[in-house]
Amino acid sequence: MITTSAASLVTRMRLKRELSKTAFAQLVGVPASTITRIESGIVDPTYSMLQKIASGAGFTLSGTLSDVGSDAPYAAAVERIQNASSVERRRLVKKLAQTAILAPVTKRPGVRIFSLDRPIGDFVRYLEQRGANPTVSSLEAVADDIASTRSFTPVVYVERPEDLDDLTPMSPTARSSVIVLPITENVRKFTRWVNGTAMLAPEWGMLDALASPGRQTDVARTFLPQLAARVTMTREAGAAA
Known part of the structure; x- marks a missing residue:
């Protein structure tokens, strides 16, 4: 059961990965404005959105924030690249090193x-x-x-x-x-x-x-x-x- 606020949880995920809001948003596949609004408490995300963010960052949602230890972040990253436009694809490929650290x-x-x-x-x-x-x-x-x-x-x-x-x-x-x-x-x-x-x-x-x-x-x-x-x-x- 998750007892911490969504804002606190997303902020902890981002800080554990040592990323800016923009870089973290790129990693998990959501707009940077969404991360900013969640962390500031303006938006209260659905559980499915929290799951998407956690999975993209290589975490599981539980009472504590723990590394997934699986290839789920890889699957999410490759799918985003394959479904992206040509310009976006090039940018996402160059960001693969950020995703790689989630699943040695x-x-x-x-x-x-x-x-x-x-x-x-x-x-x-x-x-x-x-x-x-x-x-x-x-x-x-x-x-x-x-x-x-x-x-x-x-x-x-x-x-x-x-x-x-x-x-x-x-x-x-x-x-x-x-x-x-x-x-x-x-x-x-x-x-x-x-x-x-x-x-x-x-x-x-x-x-x-x-x-x-x-x-x-x-x-x-x-x-x-x-x-x-x-x-x-x-x-x-x-x-x-």
């Missing part, structure tokens, strides 16, 4: 990290042979290609990570690693097939790359302008067709 890949439910002793393409084919139904994310999904490993730490979703007991867990001596996460309904919603491989939408792949540990985040940031230009051209091409 290593803190998601069911995550497992394994040593990667083969090219990512070979690893994905092995998972397919195992019947794990892998879905590729991170920079490989951004590039639509698993012929070469672009990510320092690739991210792959499978049906049941807990069943992959034959893989070697990550260790300090391993040369590289792969992050394996369970497939969720949100992942299924944004999965597409590229040259016979199940991949997440490029925007989601970018989010996972930005939310990965180590140098992966810095590398992903350098690709943001390219992705912004790409999704804008894709939208314009689709409109022309």
Whole structure:
């Protein structure tokens, strides 16, 4: 049960994310004026609106404000991008780094990290042979290609990570690693097939790359302008067709 006022709750969400009202509004997908009016007590939002704001900011609504720990903010962000106009799409893609911090890949439910002793393409084919139904994310999904490993730490979703007991867990001596996460309904919603491989939408792949540990985040940031230009051209091409 929520006992604090909506104004106080929304303000706490925003301050925990260390964002201005404008940046916070962009993150959760509502007008900045709405956040301002809620925080000032001028508007008393409905419960569904509070849920939308909390979900977009990566929180659950309860007696205390707690991180969701799920991919719900990712799904909301990708859906906003795919439904936006060309100009708005470019701006939203450049803001993906803000969304990525809401769901670090290593803190998601069911995550497992394994040593990667083969090219990512070979690893994905092995998972397919195992019947794990892998879905590729991170920079490989951004590039639509698993012929070469672009990510320092690739991210792959499978049906049941807990069943992959034959893989070697990550260790300090391993040369590289792969992050394996369970497939969720949100992942299924944004999965597409590229040259016979199940991949997440490029925007989601970018989010996972930005939310990965180590140098992966810095590398992903350098690709943001390219992705912004790409999704804008894709939208314009689709409109022309």
